[in-house]
Amino acid sequence: MRNPLSNIVTDIKPSGIRKFFDIVSEMKDAISLGVGEPDFDTPWHIREEGIYSLERGRTFYTSNAGLKDLKIEICNYLERRFNISYNYMDEVLVTVGGSEAIDLAMRAMIDPGDEVLIPQPSYVSYLPCVQLTYGKPVPIELKAENEFKLTPKQLLEHITDKTKVLILPFPNNPTGAILEKEILEKIAAICIEKDIYVVSDEIYAELSYNGRHTSIASIPGMKDRTIVINGFSKSYAMTGWRLGYACGPSVIIGQMIKIHQFAIMCAPTTSQYAAVEALKNGDSDVEQMRTAYNQRRRYLVNAFKEMGLECFEPYGAFYIFPSIKKFGLTSEEFATKLLQEEKVAVVPGTAFGDCGEGFLRISYAYSLENLKIAIARLEAFIKRLEENQQ
């Protein structure tokens, strides 16, 4: 029989998270700090709107790009929060989660051989999405000493004649790093000069703890070369609803809609109705959740400082990315041992790119009570490691 599979697919490495997930799920009563989704339930008024839409029998398709009302609300929201204005008619596409938007953006923009710059450590799907288009992913290894920010210098060093797109994953999963306006302005200048497009994954934009998030699209000259990706999963605790969106120049969004219409048809209708309510009346929910995350973030930063775990202060998302280099274990060894000995699950930094080696991703999408238990166990584990080292 012929090989049933395409080479491009078999060449893609399976997600490092998947591997660790299999180990963790074997473990009974493990405490997890490994989750990349909010611990909050979707606020009731949003859920209620979804239920109501089902009661009303709104079980039809929507137009490919999404409900008109939702697109209008998305535009209002982006204007209100981040000062970027889009035309709902042809610059917005509602997708099945931010992940679909990432996939579509790559497919719409990348030809075989085009280079896509991917700062790492970062979300697991950028690289495979580029590979699927026969493009060439070019990782940029971000450094702990720069607090995992993308520096203009690093960006310049990786640009070639073939560079077409820069993926900008900030606030960042897994490091919690953000990019401030001043750096974004320099990055924008480089992108304009070198004629590079930007896919800015701003799914964690609302979870910024040091002032409001700046979108690179709001910097003069950038709107025409940026696809902004955002969604409802993180800010409104709506992961399971699978709803995100992409905004950008109509030439690109138009082609993304074309792929979306053939592959997906439209994003889930119930979710779209719920999302309209989220955008109209959900600002205070977002604020409340952000306040809670921020408190946990401060708690963890302080706890790590006290136990001598080296870590920069993250100002975004709900992750903290401590270094475990001093223990002489790889990230995977550390995470596996921690799981076996203390039943605490964290994700090895290497799941997010090779340069995540020596780091762990710890999620604080857990209640303070849970965090305290897990941190006590982590501390005991570290103490033992240190004693054994001496």
Next chain:
Amino acid sequence: MIEINEIKKTILGIIEKNSRIDMKELAILLGISEIEVANAIGDMEKENIICGYHTMINWENTTEEKVTAMIEVMVTPQRGIGFDKIAERIYNFSEVQSVYLMSGGFDFMVILEEKTMKSVSQFISDKLSPIEEIRGTATHFVLKKYKAHGIILNEEKTDERMLVTP
């Protein structure tokens, strides 16, 4: 009435849910010093914004007998004696849990917690009704408490998320 700043608001938000939290931890969660926390709390205690650090108890889960009654009270305020004076006469009874002045069809909502229905009715006939200004009462007994003080009682929450996700 006193305007409170963001920090005080956040402190109230936290201790309203967990009054046992210590100053040190509050300071960490807010990213300010312990002294600032202590001062803010001290102020609010003095200003009667923080009125106590009580415990939320779900008596229904014990074998203790408890009856909660909500009594609508209609009054005729006398010249020179406003609602406040009448309220005082009601809330001074130690049996009374809460007294609210209401808009709408009646004047006060009086909440009572007693061991038996009989003692509730005794309180109403012996103590409440004889008050001159009170024109009438309507008593409602609570059959089941689902949610009180923002807490859903008897809610079992399990984390059903997958243990590790990207």
